[in-house]
Amino acid sequence: MSLNHIILGLLRTPQSGYDLKAAFDRSLNYFWPAELSQIYRVLQKMEDDKLLTSEKQPSPQGPARRVYSLTDPGRDELRSWLDQGPIFGDERFTYLAQVFFLGEHDDLNKTQNFVTQMRETFIERLAIYDTIEQAWQSGHEHYPDLETSEGFHMHLTLRMGLHRMNAAVQWCDETLSRIEQRIKDQSIKETDRSNR
Amino acid sequence: MSLNHIILGLLRTPQSGYDLKAAFDRSLNYFWPAELSQIYRVLQKMEDDKLLTSEKQPSPQGPARRVYSLTDPGRDELRSWLDQGPIFGDERFTYLAQVFFLGEHDDLNKTQNFVTQMRETFIERLAIYDTIEQAWQSGHEHYPDLETSEGFHMHLTLRMGLHRMNAAVQWCDETLSRIEQRIKDQSIKETDRSNR
DNA sequence: TGAATCATGTAACTGGTTACATGATTGT
């Protein structure tokens, strides 16, 4: 149960489901993707539970918006989630599970290929984070001020992204060179065998 | 849909649901936790889909075991999953979501505490990985031989764990020193204000 | 007029967790 708490966090500034989706896609998406349909259902549930209130507001374009805001119990719920301390143990990495079984192909070229693709993805992600980091550091408008508490904490998650992606790229490099070494060793054994 | 593929991978050596659970808890658990109940349901589903066959076998202790093995379509399904290339995008980090909103407490000591707890957890995890790594490198029996394809690929996932945890600890250290700096800066502003 | 964006929602389904039921064998 985290999406509900994340939404409580975002609703410290009142907004609609549609706005929330945009907020996810801007930042949280990198470590917590969310679909609109799921957002709407969670909003309804939390309104039933009195953690939120909503108000219909006319929209400048399109149909009326339903703008949600935190109630006092909602803010309490958010705080008690934060007070639990860090919650671990629900991380799942599909690509690591794949690597785990890549021995199924008795062909190191396939692994090499796979890891090269991983590396490309990590590099792309790293570039995105770098761009954001630079814009943020140079005081670009739509990033929250680093002097504020909100800005500081949000920036911390970006830094984690950078550390993570650097580590992932390093792993790829280490792995690719181990693979090359293995390929060499294998071809030596091959020639040994044919020279015997 | 990954648990099913992981189970296909593990069933390259035939075993029971109970055995699979033990296999998860030994290794995969670090990046893919699985509950027995879920394992049993997936096994049934995949047997219905003819990806697996099962055979009842008497157990030396306890009730009869149902031992599953891969069928040819099962092995094809496993391979096509691996051939898809690395699958990204389903990673979710609860503790990062928490950090994101930790500005809610306008109290840096709480953040400091939180990050310290994170650091402890990462260090513990790192120690576990280090121990495994050392046992493995020194040829300890129940780790698969690093010369084999299976052993090599499984070891790669351990290496990723090590890289990740190192990065995470580094982030904690960076973060803790940023927090200390902020606390200092704040107390300077405090004294400024009272000296005005 | 038709695509893009704004905006909310439902339904069917998939994947996973928690709690519970059942029962054999082994060792204290």
Next chain:
DNA sequence: ACAATCATGTAACCAGTTACATGATTCA
């Protein structure tokens, strides 16, 4: 006798995805 471990499974629930329905406004 009873706890631990071996072993399989069901039921209720929770969380998330995909696909679909609906409809307003804006701009090319």
